Amino acid sequence: MLEKLEINNTCISCDSCFQICPEKAVLTNGVDYAIDDWSCTLCGVCVEICPSESIKLIKNSK
Numbered sequence: 001m002l003e004k005l006e007i008n009n010t011c012i013s014c015d016s017c018f019q020i021c022p023e024k025a026v027l028t029n030g031v032d033y034a035i036d037d038w039s040c041t042l043c044g045v046c047v048e049i050c051p052s053e054s055i056k057l058i059k060n061s062k
Contacts, residue, residue: 002060005040005047007033011054017046 007017007026011033018026018033025039026046035046035055047055 003042004037004058004060005035005042005044005055006058007035008054008056010052012052014051016049016051017055020045020049 013031013033015028018028022043022045023039023041025036025041027034027036042057047057
């Protein structure tokens, strides 16, 4: 089972996850945010700091 973190459309673009990620896995163009699956180590720091609870752990059965 593969797991990844994903930022959904309830994101308020506060920049907290981008600033705190120890792996620099959060990518942004200044408006939208995404998590680079290759860099993310699933540490969960971004999930804990997100004020809008927009970052979720996604489990794929592939």
